Amino acid sequence: MKKSHASLKDIAIELNVSISTVSRALRNTGEIHPETRKLVLELAEKLHYKPNPLAMGLLKNKTQTIGVIIPEIENYYFSNILRGIDKVADDNGYRIITCYTNDSQIAEVRAVNDLLFSRVDGIIACPANELTDYVHFQNLIDDEFPIVHVDRDCTDLATTKILTNNFTSAYTVVEYLITTGCKRIALITNLEPLSVGRQRYEGYQEALRKHRIPLDLQLIIHENLGIGTSIESAKNLLKLTTPPDAIICNNDSVAMATMKVLKDSGLRIPEDISVVGFSDDPFSSFLEPALTTVSLPAYLIGMKAMEAILQMIDNKISVNKDIRIVMDSAVVIRNSTKKLVSKTV
């Protein structure tokens, strides 16, 4: 491979000046003869000189690189968060190194170590669902290392967190379903310690309480959520003595699979049973019936997270205070739920 990047030294030699002079000229710092400066600038331009980031990293202990820890990207929600992060990073001259955990704590701990080893300037992490032990994050906090949490709420940790109002959106959804006449609302969700499903479950319960509907644990399905297992979950729900008249699914893929099961059982959606998802994946409006779902501000979450970490790095906000930024989500009413008008019947 040919040497393709010009260095200060290259310029210095060609111009017969010292490296320091070239450096000064380029950064327009200190005193320098205008003519010298002009010469340096011209040659630098010609050679497409840009400072070597490795050298700068070594010297400044700053790599202009942010580590991102995320469960997966085969999922519209997460890939969208990542794109939001990347957008802001890109606009600010930062690079991203991404690590995937598949929601495994072990993988997450390893990711943190790998990223530190790579000398990233900060870490944006969506903590693994199954997380119960926070030491790997607490260590970062103790070291005053910039870190932002996304999507999942480690309440114990003093970090900046960009979250979504899962409690509220679930509450809204349940209330909406109740208003349309649903009485037995099932929930297929994730109840892992940190999962958003858990927050949604609480919103769900609160809505039931408010409307004096007793909680029926038979209606709460919390298997681990693969698209395959969710099929079993849906089937089991239908086997109940009094099956549900609505099912809230933790994401749109699960909703899709659930709808399939329901239709295969001869149920009409939404006449016999309503279905709601979370995320508003691109395919959701193409389902039949089009899926009622909660649109999540994934891209925005990513942007906010990156902005927050940049502010910490630039010392505009102090590192790792307990800051909670809660983003709004929107219930997108489509045709998999009954219309509100039916309430007036």
Add this chain to the structure above:
Amino acid sequence: MKKSHASLKDIAIELNVSISTVSRALRNTGEIHPETRKLVLELAEKLHYKPNPLAMGLLKNKTQTIGVIIPEIENYYFSNILRGIDKVADDNGYRIITCYTNDSQIAEVRAVNDLLFSRVDGIIACPANELTDYVHFQNLIDDEFPIVHVDRDCTDLATTKILTNNFTSAYTVVEYLITTGCKRIALITNLEPLSVGRQRYEGYQEALRKHRIPLDLQLIIHENLGIGTSIESAKNLLKLTTPPDAIICNNDSVAMATMKVLKDSGLRIPEDISVVGFSDDPFSSFLEPALTTVSLPAYLIGMKAMEAILQMIDNKISVNKDIRIVMDSAVVIRNSTKKLVSKTV
């Protein structure tokens, strides 16, 4: 932020030996007193010493980082390729920096420059569909910079390419449709210079030729493929004097949208019209009817690409010869196409 990484110097000072000695001990190179070595190793272990990658990068001109250029990740196919790349990278101690192009040539050129600036050891790129000017890649080749192309075939370039047999799979699909009795097979595809859609179009034509079905250009839709525009495309197809009895879509999302249009028009799938997709996204088996599609070896493509670039870096294969690795895809027959048995009627 506290200093958290131990350096050779730290060890040297604590042990009262020189940095060189520590370095030698750690790498077990040159002559060294066993006792000294033992001491160094113990302390290094205790301090979790690992060589600073920035220093190594500067010294060796090798960063253990690979750049990946990919159109997007909001799409199962691409995110899967990326995961395949990441898997092999991870297993071999390499990091990944990902750049997204959204199939824009400008973004791609910029990505190449950014990655070179970051001193990546190689680049894996899925070239932008709209690409017609290859200089940014040709420059890499001229510099003997390791590069692997993925998914899209820049035939003019002497690079390693990991491809899928799009011609063959399209041919197979068309032939299958013909065998099930379809006579007017439409194609909603991308015909951008580098798109796989173009190769599929050729396979499509070849199959028609073989079966002596004249090519009807009215049946070829090649708008740019958003999920929205594909709806228009499908609608227009239905307006034809003799509408198609099968539609092959360039990916599963388009197939999904198309199915929606067809069903809204009162057509039965597959009785009235067959639909085929490409990619076998996770949702495809949950469509109604379940989608017949071509399963693409995305993860494997990613792995192969990373393996190839590692071999180039390790000089196991010479840099940038014109190597074409064509991966097989599989037609997954589900229920959106008529069954073969109907042929025997």
Add this chain to the structure above:
DNA sequence: TTGAAAGCGTTACCAG
């Protein structure tokens, strides 16, 4: 068997 010094590319400081 060990240490010193140069070099990778840069900046910062101090002399001149």
Add this chain to the structure above:
DNA sequence: CTGGTAACGCTTTCAA
């Protein structure tokens, strides 16, 4: 206004 030197963390070469 300019140059030299040290430093960031490491490997390599040469001396001792």
